[in-house]
Amino acid sequence: MPKVVSRSAVSSSTDAQPTASSSAALRVYYCLCGEFILVVDKSLASLPKRQTDGATVLRCHDSDAGKARVFKLNATPKDAVLVERLGGHEKQYRFHCPRCDLQIGYQSTPPPAKSGPYLYIVKGALSQIQGQVPPDAFADENLVRS
Numbered sequence: 001m002p003k004v005v006s007r008s009a010v011s012s013s014t015d016a017q018p019t020a021s022s023s024a025a026l027r028v029y030y031c032l033c034g035e036f037i038l039v040v041d042k043s044l045a046s047l048p049k050r051q052t053d054g055a056t057v058l059r060c061h062d063s064d065a066g067k068a069r070v071f072k073l074n075a076t077p078k079d080a081v082l083v084e085r086l087g088g089h090e091k092q093y094r095f096h097c098p099r100c101d102l103q104i105g106y107q108s109t110p111p112p113a114k115s116g117p118y119l120y121i122v123k124g125a126l127s128q129i130q131g132q133v134p135p136d137a138f139a140d141e142n143l144v145r146s
Ligand SMILES: [Zn+2]
Pocket: 031, 032, 033, 034, 035, 097, 098, 099, 100, 101, 102
């Protein structure tokens, strides 16, 4: 059973940041096609990025390292893929936009979303404004090879 993230959960983590944000500050993100994809309790821009590919890291469960983000992902899980990384391979279970099939994010464990410790949002995949391309969408175009 995936852990149920409760908004009333109290974290005892030592690095919990004092913040005024609450459920009133939920951010909504859209795919480039305009489809609603993600609602999250913190701005993606303010969340840590993965060094490997610049993906935004969403912590799925409370741990000693930090508090889980409260978020809901509206995306379609796809088959796992193996991605080549420096010194090995990484298995990614990907999530795609239900409307245009663009890849939105991935995690290292099988669906459903949040079954693993982290869920990653692909850099430049989402916009806070419906129908607008995010400014970093093409920032690392040289990295997007297939
Ligand atoms: Zn889409």
